[in-house]
Amino acid sequence: xxxxxxxxxxxxxxxxxxxxxxxxxxxxxxxxxxxxxxxxxxxxxxxxxxxxxxxxxxxxxxxxxxxxxxxxxxxxxxxxxxxxxxxxxxxxxxxxxxxxxxxxxxxxxxxxxxxxxxxxxxxxxxxxxxxxxxxxxxxxxxxxxxxxxxxxxxxxxxxxxxxxxxxxxxxxxxxxxxxxxxxxxxxxxxxxxxxxxxxxxxxxxxxxxxxxxxxxxxxxxxxxxxxxxxxxxxxxxxxxxxxxxxxxxxxxxxxxxxxxxxxxxxxxxxxxxxxxxxxxxxxxxxxxxxxxxxxxxxxxxxxxxxxxxxxxxxxxxxxxxxxxxxxxxxxxxxxxxxxxxxxxxxxxxxxxxxxxxxxxxxxxxxxxxxxxxxxxxxxxxxxxxxxxxxxxxxxxxxxxxxxxxxxxxxxxxxxxxxxxxxxxxx
Numbered sequence: 244x245x246x247x248x249x250x251x252x253x254x255x256x257x258x259x260x261x262x263x264x265x266x267x268x269x270x271x272x273x274x275x276x277x278x279x280x281x282x283x284x285x286x287x288x289x290x291x292x293x294x295x296x297x298x299x300x301x302x303x304x305x306x307x308x309x310x311x312x313x314x315x316x317x318x319x320x321x322x323x324x325x326x327x328x329x330x331x332x333x334x335x336x337x338x339x340x341x342x343x344x345x346x347x348x349x350x351x352x353x354x355x356x357x358x359x360x361x362x363x364x365x366x367x368x369x370x371x372x373x374x375x376x377x378x379x380x381x382x383x384x385x386x387x388x389x390x391x392x393x394x395x396x397x398x399x400x401x402x403x404x405x406x407x408x409x410x411x412x413x414x415x416x417x418x419x420x421x422x423x424x425x426x427x428x429x430x431x432x433x434x435x436x437x438x439x440x441x442x443x444x445x446x447x448x449x450x451x452x453x454x455x456x457x458x459x460x461x462x463x464x465x466x467x468x469x470x471x472x473x474x475x476x477x478x479x480x481x482x483x484x485x486x487x488x489x490x491x492x493x494x495x496x497x498x499x500x501x502x503x504x505x506x507x508x509x510x511x512x513x514x515x516x517x518x519x520x521x522x523x524x525x526x527x528x529x530x531x532x533x534x535x536x537x538x539x540x541x542x543x544x545x546x547x548x549x550x551x552x553x554x555x556x557x558x559x560x561x562x563x564x565x566x567x568x569x570x571x572x573x574x575x576x577x578x579x580x581x582x583x584x585x586x587x588x589x590x591x592x593x594x595x596x597x598x599x600x601x602x603x604x605x606x607x608x609x610x611x612x613x614x615x616x617x618x619x620x621x622x623x624x625x626x627x628x629x630x631x632x633x634x635x636x637x638x639x640x641x642x643x644x645x646x647x648x649x650x651x652x653x654x655x656x657x658x659x660x661x662x663x664x665x666x667x668x669x
Contacts, residue, residue, distance in 0.1 A: 266328065270631070274319040277635040281312030288315075288636060314641055318634035321644035323627055327651040331619030334659035339612035346667045347580075347595040348605055355575050355591035357616075359609035361556050362575060365504055365602065366535075366547060368561035369515035369522070370403065372579055372599060373529060374491040376562070378407035381472060384463050385485020387415060393477045393487055395420040396435035396442045400427065404475060404489050408444075430516050430539035430565075432475065443478045447518065448537065450476055450483065457483040471524035473517055493528060496600045501530045503603050510555070514538055514546060514569070540565030544572040560602055562586050577602055604667040611665045619655045626651045 281288050285308040332353070340350040350356050367373050383390045394412025397405035398419050412419055424436035431452075432445010443449060447464065450457050455478050457464070467474050467488040475487045501511050514535040515522050522536035535546050543561075547569050550557045559566070559573035562582025570576030570589040578590025581597045594601040630647060633639045639647065 266323075266627075270319065270323040273323070273631060273635060274316040277315035277319050278312040280635070281308045281315055285311075315635055317641040318639045318644045319631060321641060322630045322634045322639060322648050324648050326648065327623035327626060327655045328620070330652055330655045330659075331623050332616050334656055335612050335615040335619060335662065338659045338662045339608060339615070342662055342665065342667070343605070343608050346601070346604060347598075348601055348608060348667075349580075349593040349595060351591050351593065356609050356612050358556065359558065359575050359592070359605055360613050362509065362558040362606070364510045364512060364550055364555040364557045366512040366514055366550070366557060366559045366569070366573070367501075367531070367599070368543075368559075368563065368566050368569075369513055369517065369525060370491060371562040371582060372560055372566075373497045373513065373525070374493050376403060376491065378403045378473075378489050378491055380407055380411035380487055381490045382467060382488035383411070383485065384460065384487075385477070387417060389477050389485030389487065390415060391417040391419075392437065392442060392479060392484070393444050393475065395437055396422055396425070396433060396444050396477075398422070399425050400433060402427075404473060405433070405444075407489055408475065408487060429541070437479075440480045444475055446516075447474065447476060450478065455481060455483060457486075459483065460486045465520070468518050468520040469524060471521055471528065473521060493525070494597075494599060496598055498529050500600050500603060504606075505530070507603075507606070509606075512550075514543055516540070541568070543569035547572045558602070560599060577605065607665070607667060611662060615659055615662055618658055622654060622658070623651065 288311075336353045336356065339356060343350050343356075370376050380390070390408070390412050394409045394417060397408045398421060400406070400409075409419065420437060422435035422437045422442070424434075426434045428434060428445060428449055431449040432443060435442045435444075443453060443455065447457065457476050457478075460476065460483060463486050464474050464476070467486070470488075470490075472488040472490045475489065476483055477485050477487065504511055510533065511531050512533040512535060513522065513526050513529070513531045515525075516538055517525075517536055519534070519536040522534050526532065526534045538546060543565060547557055547559055551572075551574070557573045558575040558577055559569045560577040560579070561567075561570055562579035564583050564585055566582075567585045567589040570578055570586060575592060576590040577592045577594060578587045579597060579599070580587065580593050580595040587593055592605055594605075630639065634644065
């Protein structure tokens with residue numbers, strides 16, 4: 244899934260490379276024109292040169308047209324060396340990525356930093372991204388027997404909810420048994436065999452699929468969900484015996500990050516496998532109205548693709564294994580550095596710390612880097628527009644052309660280095 248999503252990404256066209264591809268042959272043709280012009284039309288060339296010579300009296304019109312043509316052609320070739328054009332983008336990206344690294348933002352490719360400024364929709368995974376991912380059991384309805392059975396069934400699970408249930412059972416000094424069979428039901432829960440009895444632990448939709456009635460606990464489930472808690476139903480031998488409520492803590496900067504992004508005109512979305520009621524309670528606390536709830540792990544990339552198909556430029560922010568395809572599918576994947584290796588590998592930008600406030604800083608960095616790239620390109624183009632005609636008509640001596648050319652490159656480097664002064668404190 245990750246490979247397929249990566250293959251579908253559209254690469255950013257590099258303007259400078261395209262222009263340089265046309266620029267170099269155009270300069271060679273111009274240099275040839277300068278040489279030919281001085282030899283075939285010396286009167287016309289001299290007329291223009293004399294007019295310009297009043298401003299910059301560097302040309303010796305006593306030289307032969309042949310020598311003037313050679314000097315003009317040489318000066319044109321030297322002064323139009325596209326060093327400044329070639330340096331405009333990479334120097335800004337290099338300084339910008341260095342600035343990002345100093346502030347815990349690792350940029351894996353230049354395309355991401357260019358696209359990030361154009362992102363209009365940002366999709367956040369819930370668990371581990373907007374929340375701390377530190378699950379804890381807050382309620383177990385049906386007595387400690389429910390917690391014991393669920394803890395035993397979850398004892399071989401790697402899911403955060405499963406680990407939270409096992410931790411709570413151990414805290415209560417309950418006996419944890421090892422199931423003889425265990426099957427994870429993707430995005431819904433698990434099935435286990437414990438003491439020759441079939442155990443199901445998971446979300447309500449798992450029990451709806453299995454046609455296991457849980458009406459007796461429906462009110463308890465709704466109450467827990469209205470408090471923003473995830474719910475795991477527990478059944479034994481086809482009968483629901485209880486419900487477990489699990490909560491996660493929101494990151495302190497989550498609401499402020501979402502608010503800042505919205506102020507900057509970005510549309511924020513939350514994507515989660517949680518029940519819609521639970522998801523909307525969490526979204527309301529953070530300030531996100533656009534909720535993708537009850538999304539299975541394999542469907543996250545599809546939700547990103549739907550937004551892209553509707554004309555949005557999308558950044559996905561996530562940390563888990565099941566976020567990896569969505570990170571790869573998005574226009575810019577932003578991986579939380581404390582997340583899984585596959586998520587980090589799929590991200591275009593990696594936030595070394597655990598703060599999603601760095602998403603705002605990534606956009607700020609992108610905007611500033613791209614502004615410098617444009618400034619560098621404008622300077623490089625403007626320099627050539629001014630200098631090439633002067634070289635063609637002999638106003639610039641070949642000895643001074645390298646100095647002028649070097650100064651243009653130095654100006655681009657100095658301008659790029661100004662990125663070190665931008666403020667990335669969210």
